[in-house]
Amino acid sequence: MSLRDGAVPGLPVETELPERVGVLVLGAGLAGCAALLAAAEAGRYALLLEKTGEIGGSTVKSAGLSAFAGTDEQAEQGIADSVDLMRKDLLEVGKGRNDPALVDLYCEHQLDAHRWLKGHGVRYGEIHAASGQSAPRSHPADTTRMLELLLKAAGELGARIMCDAPAARLLHDGSRVTGVRLADGREVRADAVVLATGGFSMNPELLAAFAPQMEHALRQGGDGNEGDGLKMAMALGAGLRDTPYIKGTYGHYYTEHPDEDGTGVLAVYKGAIAVNREGRRFVDESKNYKEIGDAALAQPGVTTWQVFDARTMAQANDEVPIYGFGGRERAGMLLKADTIAALEAAIGLPEGSLRRTVAEYNAAIEQGRPDPFGRARLSGGVGRPAPIDRPPFYAHPSGTVVLATYCGLTVDTRMRVLDWWGDPIGRLYAAGEITGGFHGAGYMTGTSIGKSGVFGRLAGRNAAAEESELQW
Numbered sequence: 001m002s003l004r005d006g007a008v009p010g011l012p013v014e015t016e017l018p019e020r021v022g023v024l025v026l027g028a029g030l031a032g033c034a035a036l037l038a039a040a041e042a043g044r045y046a047l048l049l050e051k052t053g054e055i056g057g058s059t060v061k062s063a064g065l066s067a068f069a070g071t072d073e074q075a076e077q078g079i080a081d082s083v084d085l086m087r088k089d090l091l092e093v094g095k096g097r098n099d100p101a102l103v104d105l106y107c108e109h110q111l112d113a114h115r116w117l118k119g120h121g122v123r124y125g126e127i128h129a130a131s132g133q134s135a136p137r138s139h140p141a142d143t144t145r146m147l148e149l150l151l152k153a154a155g156e157l158g159a160r161i162m163c164d165a166p167a168a169r170l171l172h173d174g175s176r177v178t179g180v181r182l183a184d185g186r187e188v189r190a191d192a193v194v195l196a197t198g199g200f201s202m203n204p205e206l207l208a209a210f211a212p213q214m215e216h217a218l219r220q221g222g223d224g225n226e227g228d229g230l231k232m233a234m235a236l237g238a239g240l241r242d243t244p245y246i247k248g249t250y251g252h253y254y255t256e257h258p259d260e261d262g263t264g265v266l267a268v269y270k271g272a273i274a275v276n277r278e279g280r281r282f283v284d285e286s287k288n289y290k291e292i293g294d295a296a297l298a299q300p301g302v303t304t305w306q307v308f309d310a311r312t313m314a315q316a317n318d319e320v321p322i323y324g325f326g327g328r329e330r331a332g333m334l335l336k337a338d339t340i341a342a343l344e345a346a347i348g349l350p351e352g353s354l355r356r357t358v359a360e361y362n363a364a365i366e367q368g369r370p371d372p373f374g375r376a377r378l379s380g381g382v383g384r385p386a387p388i389d390r391p392p393f394y395a396h397p398s399g400t401v402v403l404a405t406y407c408g409l410t411v412d413t414r415m416r417v418l419d420w421w422g423d424p425i426g427r428l429y430a431a432g433e434i435t436g437g438f439h440g441a442g443y444m445t446g447t448s449i450g451k452s453g454v455f456g457r458l459a460g461r462n463a464a465a466e467e468s469e470l471q472w
């Protein structure tokens with residue numbers, strides 16, 4: 001969606017930068033839009049500055065899945081889930097490295113935030129299970145529509161948004177943040193500032209600093225997601241959490257392609273094997289797609305192939321992006337052949353290599369021998385591996401992509417940014433992908449969008465509770 005060409009009528013766009021506002025929000029993804037609306041609902045004059053000419057950041061490029069537990073939608077689909085089960089899953093997936101206070105905060109507020117979003121008109125589709133969830137809790141929504149609804153509601157309460165307004169520095173008077181300087185030198189004062197500038201998946205320099213293992217990974221995210229807010233807060237001494245745990249996602253088409261929607265495909269979860277350029281397997285393909293992503297990055301040349309047969313193709317489902325193999329075949333993104341030998345040649349693998357790998361794989365399954373990589377299931381605890389023997393055969397060139405950075409500023413349960421000593425930096429709040437501490441060492445699908453909505457709302461509300469110097 002583009003604000004510049006007026007494609008979205010009714011959004012509260014501002015062109016003149018005011019001198020002073022109540023709550024100043026930076027970044028127009030879900031965290032920023034939720035914060036803006038919450039601040040406006042609390043009765044404060046709120047302004048959102050967006051760096052680029054368009055709203056949405058990574059939020060509108062995402063698959064739109066939010067992790068919520070105990071919802072009406074789950075009940076309607078007969079899904080048994082609970083907040084306690086989600087808390088247990090979050091701590092397990094995070095390998096105990098997450099801040100339990102933030103996990104508790106999410107668990108405490110997620111259902112309320114979900115209802116709040118629905119109250120503003122957001123609608124969720126069919127729920128399905130995904131990585132790290134012991135009950136299906138990925139709630140899909142149209143995130144572009146979601147932001148549009150939140151912004152319009154905020155506008156009705158007097159809030160405003162300015163695009164092409166990149167914040168460059170936080171202003172600080174020695175005890176608190178007092179406003180922001182834009183890249184063009186203009187300044188705006190505020191009673192409180194909320195950083196919602198997203199992650200740094202589009203900044204190779206920061207990725208090299210925090211995640212050198214991602215040097216050869218593909219990158220995807222909002223064009224403006226270069227870690228500006230992170231740098232601005234670090235300049236004031238902000239602490240960081242979870243930086244060692246940046247992961248990429250496996251299954252992305254190996255190069256840019258107009259039909260690559262960003263999420264890739266995971267034919268491995270329906271029976272494919274993953275092979276490297278030597279034609280060898282390199283991982284237990286039933287693992288979490290982040291772990292497969294790490295393993296793929298360690299392979300020579302980085303590009304790998306998901307190899308499968310007609311049995312897997314029969315399970316294609318264009319409604320679920322990661323199983324959209326059919327769509328990818330139509331888009332010309334798959335290599336296809338009647339024999340494994342021909343597929344091997346089409347990929348350009350060493351002669352005999354793929355034939356040997358597939359023959360060994362099939363023989364182990366048929367003879368009931370343990371898989372050398374420990375693969376016993378297809379995905380998590382579900383599905384059994386089957387031989388790859390039904391023509392035609394397919395290969396999807398697959399790489400690892402950094403979609404989000406899952407780490408960032410240290411915050412407390414009021415979403416106040418903390419310095420390295422654990423003290424709040426006065427009147428500075430943060431929410432969304434810019435924050436660390438919630439995910440810990442692993443990532444449950446749906447918790448990036450989830451935390452942007454849940455914590456963005458809390459950040460806006462708490463920032464609005466700061467004492468005001470503004471009459472309006």
Ligand SMILES: Cc1cc2nc3c(=O)[nH]c(=O)nc-3n(C[C@H](O)[C@H](O)[C@H](O)COP(=O)(O)OP(=O)(O)OC[C@H]3O[C@@H](n4cnc5c(N)ncnc54)[C@H](O)[C@@H]3O)c2cc1C
Binds near residue numbers: 452
């Ligand atoms: C392809 C893809 C699929 C994904 N799928 C999912 C999914 O299904 N579920 C899930 O939970 N997560 C998913 N994610 C991750 C998720 O989308 C993000 O983590 C989340 O949307 C981040 O929201 P945010 O509001 O923090 O940041 P963003 O939505 O990225 O918004 C940040 C905004 O801040 C702006 N900005 C940056 N710097 C400045 C500055 N200096 N001044 C002003 N503005 C600035 C940016 O331009 C951007 O508009 C996916 C990501 C991608 C790329």
